[in-house]
Amino acid sequence: MEVVDIRPVLAPTLSFICAGLIFMTGRKAFWRRFWSLSAALLKLGVVMSMLPGTMNGTVYVFKLMDFTPGIGLGFRVDALGMFFAVVSSTLWIFTTIYAIGYMEPEHAKVRFFGFFALCVSTTVGIAFAENLLTLFLFYESLTIVTYPLVIHEETPEAFKAGRKYLTYTLIGGALVLIGTVIMYQTSGTLTLSQPGVLTLADGTRTLTVLFVTLIAGFGVKAAIMPLHGWLPSAMVAPTPVSALLHAVAVVKAGAFGVLRVIYNVFGVELLRQMDLTTWLAWLAAFTILTASFVALFQDNFKRRLAYSTVSQLSYIILGACLLTPMAATAAIAHIANQAFAKITMFFVAGAIQRTTGKTSIHELAGIGYRMPFTMGAFTVAALSFVGVPLFAGFVTKWYLSLGALEAGAWWFVIVMIASALLNAAYFLPIVYLAYFKAPPGTRLHIEEARPTLLVPTIVCALYVIMLGTTAEVPGMPFSLARAAVRFVFGM
Amino acid sequence: MINALWNNLDYAASIVLFLIGLYAVIAKDNLIKKFMGLNIMETAIFAFIVALGVVDGGDAPIMGEGARAPFTNPIPQALILTGIVVAVSTTALALSLVIRIHKQCGTIEADELRELE
C-alpha cells in the first residue's frame, strides 16, 4: 500500500535546513549545538513516526519534481530504506553529542558541524531514494560534503587523504552514473520500487556490464577490495567523522547501494538465472579474510578499526550475494549490527586519544584501569565482532551461515568461522593489553573521558547488547529487516 | 576533370590565391606580413564570389535607357561590397593592434615577441 506523505522529504530537508542555520548562526557555540541537537532529535522523530507504518507494509512516497519526464526527484520509504534511515538518524544523535565534546579544542567548528549535518541529510536521502537517479544525486553529494570533513585538519597528510578519498569515490560516482545511464537506456525506467526491473531479454552482455559498473561504483564506498584504499587513509579525519562516516554514512551508503542494485535493480530471480553474484561473493569472502589479516598488523588504533570495517562491510556484500532469504536478512541486519559496534569502537578510540593522547595500540597497556567504562564498552563491541552469542555480531554470523547452507555454499561457513577467529585475534589482544598488561605499579586511578564522550559510547555499547539479545522480539530493527526480505523475495 | 577545372579556371585561380595568402599567414613571422597574407586571402574570396556572378557577355545590372540583357548577377556584387567593408574594418583593427604592439615591445616579429613573453 502506497501513501503519499511529506515526511520522506521532510527528513533530509530538516538536516539540510539545520546545516544552513549552522552556517549562518554557528559562530556562537550555543546556537551551533542547539541546531545540531534539535535537528537530530526532530529528524529521528520524523523517521520514527513512519516506522510503525513501514512495519505494517505501508510505503510512504513523495515525488518532488521531474527532472525530465519519467525521471524525477522522488522519495519512497520502504522497509530496506527505513532500516538504513533509522540506523543513521539514531547514530546521528549520539555522534552529535560526542562531537560536541570531542571538537571542543578544534578549529573551524562551524564548517565541521555544518557539513556534518549536510552529510546526514544526504545519507537519509540515499535511504529514501525512489529511483537510481535520486540515489546517485545523494550519493555524489555525499562525496562532496564529506570532503571538508576528511581534510578538516588541513595538514599535508589530510590533503593527501582527501585527494585519495575524492579520487576513489568520484570514480565510483562516475561508474554509478554510467550504470544509471545504461539502466535507463535498457529498461526505460530507473525506479527502485520493484523487486527487480530488468529481465533476461535485455541481453546478457548489457546486463553483465551494467552489473559490473554499478557494483564497482557502489563497491568503492563499500570498500570491497581492491577498491578500499581510501578508507584507511581517511582515518586522519577527526574521530567523530571517522565514526559517523566510516562506520555509518559513507561506507553504508555504498553497501546500501549494492543491496539496492542486487534486490531492486536486478532482482534475486534474474541474478540466480545469470549467476552473476558468485564471483562477487568470492571477492567479498576474500575481502573479509584479507582485510582481517592486514588489520592484525596495524598498530595505529584507528587504522586497525578501519581495516576491520573493510572486513565487516563485506559481510553485507556476501550476505546479499548468496541470494537466499536468510542471508539477505543477515546482510540487512548487519548494517545496524556493524554500525553500532564499530561506532562504539571509534568512540572509544577518540575518547582515549582526547583523554590520554594515545593513538597506538602498544601504548594502551593498562588503559583499562584508567578508563574502565570506556574499555568496558570496547570489550562489548569486540565480543560482538568475534560473534559471541548475545551480542549483535552473532546474529549476523548465525543467519549468514544459515543462508550459506541454504544456498548450498558451505565453504562460506568456513570463511565465517575463520573471520571470527581473526576478529578475535586482532581485537582481544587490545582487551588483554588494557586489562592484564598494566605496567608494574599501576593502580586503579580512574581518569575517565568527559561525559559528552563517555555517555554516547556506553549507550552505543548497550545497543549492541540489545540488538544481540532481542533480535526475535517483534518491533525491533530485525523484524524490519525481515519485512524488507519478504518484499524482495516476494514472500 | 582537367576539362572541368579549365572551364572554372577563375575559381581555381582564387583557390590558389587563397592558399598563397594562407601560407603567408602561417609561415611569415612579421605581423604586418601575416596580415597582408590575410588580405590576400580576403581578395581571393572576393574574387571567387564576384566570379560566381559573371555571365558571358553580361552587362552591368543597371536598368534604364539603353540597358540590354544579359546582365551580370547583382547579388555577388552586393555581397562583396559588404565583404570589402568587413575586410577594411578588420584591417583597421589589426593595424591598430600592430601599432600598439610595436610601441610596447619595439618589434613586430612574432618570434621575437615570443621571446619577450
Added chain:
Amino acid sequence: MKKALVSALLILTAIPLLLAVGQLPPHGSAKSPAYEHVSAYYLEYGAEEAGAENIVTDVILNYRGFDTNGEVTVIFTALAAVMGVLLLGRESRHPVEQPTYPPSIVVRFIVRLLAPFIAMFAIYVILNGHVSPGGGFQGGTILGALAIALTLVLGENEARRLIPEGARPWLQAAAPLTFVGIGLAGLTDVGVYLGFPTVETLTWVRTMWLLMLEIGIGLGGAVIISSIFWTMEGER
C-alpha cells in the same frame, strides 16, 4: 623546414578544393542556379519594385537592406575598436601640429586646388548611386580620402576643424542611425522594418529614402575613415 612543411600541407589542401570547384556550375554560364533563382527575380522586377535602376543598389539598400544595416554597424565597430585599442585620454595626446616633413608646395597647391572637385565628385557618386555605379560607400570613401589628404597638407588641427568636435560622435554614428531611422519610418509607414512604400503615388518617398540612406552611409563612412586615420596618427 617549417616553410616546407606548410607548403606541403597547403598543396595537399589544394587538391580537394580544386576538385570541388571543378564541379561547380561552369563559369559564366547563364544556366547556373545562382543566376536563375533569386537574381533572375531581382533583374526582372528590381527596377520597378525596389526603386533604383541600379540593381546592385536595390539589393544593397532594399532587398538585402538589413545586411547593409549590419555592415554599417561593422564599420562603426571598427571605429569603436580602434578607439578602444588606441585612445589613451586627452592629456597624453599630442596632436601633430605640422607634418614632420611638410609636403612640397606643389603637393599642397594641388591638393588645395583639387579639394573642391574631389568633394564634388564624392557627392555626385553618393547621390547617383541608385542610377549609376557608385553609392554611399564609394562616395564616402572618396570623402574620407579627401579628409586624409587635407590632413597631410594642412596638419591635423587644421583638418580636424572640418568636422566639429561636438557633432563628431553623432556623425560617426550617422550610418547606423540613418538605417534605424529609415527602418522605423518603414515600420510606421509600411508596417515592416526597412519596408519601402511600393504604391505608385509614393515612389518619390521611396527614392528619397534611398537617397537618405546613401547620404547617411556616405557621411558616416567618411567621418569614420578620417577619425580612424586621426586616431592612428595621434599614436604615431
Added chain:
Amino acid sequence: MVLWPHWLVAVIIIPLTGAVLTPVVGRDRPKVASLWSLGTMALTSVAATMLIIRVAQEGPFSYMLGDWARPYGIELRFDEFSASVAIICLLGLLALMFSYRYVAASIHESRIPYYYSLLLLNLTGMIGFVVTGDLFNLFVFMEILSLSGYALVAISGERTAEMAAFKYLVMGAVSSLVVLFSVGLLYAVTGSLNMADISERLAGVTDRLPVMLALAGMAMAFMVKAALFPLHIWLPDAHAIAPSPVSAILSGLVVKTGVFGLLRAYQIFYGAGNYDLTGLNTALVWLGAISIVMGAFFAIFQEDIKMMLAYSTISNIGYIVMGLGLASQYGMIGATVHIFNHALIKATLFLGAGALIHKTGYRTLTDLRGVGKSMPLTCMALSIGAISIVGIPPTAGFLCKWYIALGAFQAGQPFFGFALVFGALFIFVYYIRMVNSFYFQQPTHPEILSVGEAPLSMLAPVLVLATLCLVMGILGRLPLSFIEPAVLRMLGTFGG
C-alpha cells in the same frame, strides 16, 4: 503587445542603436555610459522575453524584413534554438552591471564609452547571429561580434592583451573567410542565401563535392570559433587576459556562437534530408572527446585562475560538440541545453574570479589562498560554479552531462559516454585545487584576510548567476522540454 512580431527586429535594433549612441551619450561621462548601456540591455531583455513567450506559445515564427517574400529578402527566424537570446541578454545585463566598478579600475577612462559600446555591439552581433535566417546575414553579424570581441580583449591596454588579441584576430579572421567561402559555394550551387531555401534546394543538387566542401569549410571555421581542441590555441590567452566581464561574455557566449553555427549548418543539411553526415558526426564526436580530455589536462598545470577557467571552457565545448556529433535525440538536447547552462556556469566563475582579482589584486591560486574567509559570498558562488561545471547533481551542469551520456548510449557509442563521465572527473581535479586554496589552505599573503567582500555591483551578478546554477539544476527540465521539439524536428524523428 506580447505577440507583436516586431519584437524580433527590436531585439537587434535596440542594442544596436544603444551601442552606436553610447559614445555620444557617454563621452567623458563613464558612469552615464554604463547606465545607458544597462538601460539599453534592459529594454532588449524585454524584447527577448516577449519573443520567448511567443515561441513557447506558437512555435517558430519568421519576420520578413522589407516585406519581401522568402528567398528574395532577408528573413529573421526565431525558433527554439534562438531562445538563446535569453541567456545573451541575461549575461549581458549582469556583465554590464559588473563592469560598472570593475572597468573604472582597470581601463583607461577615455576608452570606457567605447568599452560599453563594443560590449553592446558584441551582444548585438550575437543576438543577430542567433535570430537570423539568412546565411550571409549570419556572416555579417558574426563579423560584428568577432571584431568587437578582438577589440575587447585588447582594451585593457596591456602588452600581453594586445598580443593575445592579435592572435585571436588572425585565427578569427581566417575562419570568417572560410565561412564566407562556404557561403559562396552554397550560393553557387543553390542560388540562394536563405537558410531554409538553401536547405530545400540542396536536396536536388547533383554534384555533391562543392556542397561537401562547403559543409567541411563551415564545420572547420566554426570549430575555430568554438575553440575545439587542435584549433583552440587562440582561446586561453584571449580569455584569460581580457577584463573579467569580457571573459565571461567571451567564454560564456562568444565561443558558443561557433557551436551555434555548427547547429545551423546541421539544420541546413538535415533539412535537405539526403546528405550523409556520418563523417562529420564521427569527427565531431572524437574531437569533442579529445577536447574534454586535453582541456582538462592543460588546465591542471595552470596557476592563474582565469587561465584555468579558460582551459575548462575548451573541455566544456568538447561536451557540447560531442553531444552534437552523437546525433541522437538525447545527445542533441543535452548539447543545446549545455550551451545555455555552461554560459551560466562559466559566467559565474569568470565574474567571481574577476571580483577576487579586483579586490585582492592577485590572480594565481597560490596567492589567493585563504580568500574564502575574507570574501565568503564570492567564494561560495565560485564553489557552486565549480561543483556545477564538474556536473555534480543537483546543479546545472549535471543534467547536460546526464543527457549527453544518455545520448552516447542511445547512439550506440558507449565509449563516448565513458569518455564524457571520466573526462568530467579530470576537470574536478583542478577545481578542487581552487576550492582547497580558497578555504582550506593557509594564506600566502596574510593581508588577504582583511580585504572585504566585493562591492554590490559585482557581488549581485555573481550571486544571481550562482543561484541560477542551482535553480537550473533543479528546474532543468524546463529548458530541456522547451528545446526538445526543435531537436526532434531537426533530426526528423519522433520519439526515436
